[in-house]
Amino acid sequence: MxxxxxxxxxxxxxxxxxxxxxxxxxxxxxxxxxxxxxxxxxxxxxxxxxxxxxxxxxxxxxxxxxxxxxxxxxxxxxxxxxxxxxxxxxxxxxxxxxxxxxxxxxxxxxxxxxxxxxxxxxxxxxxxxxxxxxxxxxxxxxxxxxxxxxxxxxxxxxxxxxxxxxxxxxxxxLFGCAVLTGAGAVLNTAGLRAGQSAVVYGLGGVGLSAVLGARAAGAGPIVAVDPVAAKRELALRLGATHACPPEEAEESVRELTGGGAAYAFEAVGSAAVTAACLRAVGRGGTVVCVGLPAPDRTLDTVPALAFAGEGKSLVGSYMGDAVPRRDIPRFLALWRAGLMxxxxxxxxxxxxxxxxxxxxxxxxxxxxxxxxxxxxxxxxxx
Missing domain, CATH: 3.90.180.10 (Medium-chain alcohol dehydrogenases, catalytic domain)
Structure with missing residues (x-):
């Protein structure tokens, strides 16, 4: 045909x-x-x-x-x-x-x-x-x-x-990629729990879906980071408690969380933003990489002491570690409930x-x- x-x-x-x-x-x-x-x-x-x-x-x-x-x-x-x-x-x-x-x-x-x-x-x-x-x-x-x-x-x-x-x-x-990837990174990969703090870098469809996932999990505070003001405003409507441009993120997150977020979600696909996420999480915090960088990019600005010295973790999340036949109906149920x-x-x-x-x-x-x-x-x- x-x-x-x-x-x-x-x-x-x-x-x-x-x-x-x-x-x-x-x-x-x-x-x-x-x-x-x-x-x-x-x-x-x-x-x-x-x-x-x-x-x-x-x-x-x-x-x-x-x-x-x-x-x-x-x-x-x-x-x-x-x-x-x-x-x-x-x-x-x-x-x-x-x-x-x-x-x-x-x-x-x-x-x-x-x-x-x-x-x-x-x-x-x-x-x-x-x-x-x-x-x-x-x-x-x-x-x-x-x-x-x-x-x-x-x-x-x-x-x-x-x-x-x-x-x-x-x-x-939107549920076959954006929501599976973004919300899945929060709810599956990170297993974010109610009351834990989160910061999301990059507010495209995947990053905003991560904000929705954090909201559904009952996280707080939820800090949304992006250089575009309209995207930050949308993130606040979707459940972020705070939003700021990248140049203000590190200081804002520390103040709001008392030293650093429990989780940071990198939804840009940038090695530099991954490094910023590691600075934004506190001791014992976890950075979840969701964005796809160009294959020639390397992490060459990450302090090695962040891991053994501060107990931080850096993990990857592909397609939000989703099981689609389980998670698409699950996330659609959250949409029906007004949470996504x-x-x-x-x-x-x-x-x-x-x-x-x-x-x-x-x-x-x-x-x-x-x-x-x-x-x-x-x-x-x-």
């Missing part, structure tokens, strides 16, 4: 992206679902900084690639052997499938599944190579097994989590066109947008 999809053919740092247009909406041929796969009509797809990182080359991926990894949709048909979903199901798409059998999956850390990592790195799907072809018949790679900036996508059943049909698509679209108002992060809705998608990438790059939602197939507007 044919589907319109956003395709990146070469990395670009030429901004503004609205002018340089690094991506194009192309008509692609999409193969039928194989064993273990399902065809999904994409209803809403959100732009994430990880998409921008592929465009600008910070995340090296095989090109050409059909972009998009944070989305929801409706299952249209299934291939042989599919038991997790059925035609008509509303589903959240998850950018890390899992085999279910390896050591990482068995210990409850499916986001670290080696088979999924290999499939995602190859540009294929968990059950086979790419199903996308361009007008010349050449293969186009899948982004993280999803490629959701499109009208339709074929994905592994392991990348699909059924969700209630009454959850608005524009809301549900993710709709506040919705910066706007756009159509699946070349000009609008490139403008949305620029809005993400310049920091003016949090989560922009693509109405990929007209289901949001009817």
């Amino acid at each position: 044919r589907t319109a999809a956003v395709v990146l053919r070469a990395v670009s740092q030429a901004r503004p992206y609205a002018r340089s247009r690094p991506v194009e909406v192309e008509e692609l041929e999409l193969g039928a679902p194989r064993e273990g796969e399902a065809l999904v009509r994409i209803a809403a797809a959100s732009l994430c900084h990880s998409d921008l990182s592929v465009v600008n080359g910070d995340r090296v991926r095989p090109l050409p690639m059909a972009l998009g990894h944070e989305a929801v949709g409706i299952v249209q048909e299934t291939g042989p052997g599919v038991a997790r979903v059925a035609a008509g199901d509303h589903v959240a798409l998850v950018f890390v499938p899992s085999c279910g059998f390896c050591e990482r999956c068995a210990e409850g850390r499916p986001a670290l599944c080696p088979a999924a990592a290999a499939a995602n790195g190859s540009g294929g799907l968990l059950h086979g190579p790419s199903l996308l072809r361009d007008a010349a018949g050449r293969a186009v790679n899948h982004q993280l097994g999803v490629s959701a900036f499109a009208e339709y996508a074929v994905v592994a059943q392991e990348s699909l989590v059924p969700i209630p049909a009454d959850v608005p698509f524009s809301v549900a679209s 108002p993710v709709e506040e992060m919705h910066s706007g809705t756009l159509r699946l066109t070349t000009p609008e998608v490139n403008q949305a990438l620029e809005s993400l790059a310049d920091g003016t947008a949090i989560r922009q939602v693509i109405d990929t197939s007209g289901l949001l507007t009817g």
Whole structure:
């Protein structure tokens, strides 16, 4: 079948992206679902900084690639052997499938599944190579097994989590990446408890989701840090007790917590911010790294004495250490209870066109947008 999809053919740092247009909406041929796969009509797809990182080359991926990894949709048909979903199901798409059998999956850390990592790195799907072809018949790679900036996508059943049909698509679209990663880092990786202090550096979709997770955990104080005033104001509406620009963070956190936070969450993808987080936590504090830095960045300004001498910890969190089939329903329940108002992060809705998608990438790059939602197939507007 044919589907319109956003395709990146070469990395670009030429901004503004609205002018340089690094991506194009192309008509692609999409193969039928194989064993273990399902065809999904994409209803809403959100732009994430990880998409921008592929465009600008910070995340090296095989090109050409059909972009998009944070989305929801409706299952249209299934291939042989599919038991997790059925035609008509509303589903959240998850950018890390899992085999279910390896050591990482068995210990409850499916986001670290080696088979999924290999499939995602190859540009294929968990059950086979790419199903996308361009007008010349050449293969186009899948982004993280999803490629959701499109009208339709074929994905592994392991990348699909059924969700209630009454959850608005524009809301549900944020739960497959931003909420899993940010709130998961707080509630799963850190295990933040009521009354513990937290500071979040970087207030994009993931950082703001970490603020929501800290609020849901009953943490306090919750300090939100970002250079953009509008993002700090939004963080306060979402549950942060205090907000400040980066240059004021260290002193503010010390004053508010009596010496340093129990936890700091790095949601920028910056080695320098990781070092700032280590300074912001107190003795025995923990820094949780959530953001993805460029692969050539190194931690060369971290005092080694912070660990054995002050009992501090530095831990990584990939996809919030989430178990998607457990955590997406769990976080949606928090949304229903009013504890995760993710709709506040919705910066706007756009159509699946070349000009609008490139403008949305620029809005993400310049920091003016949090989560922009693509109405990929007209289901949001009817």
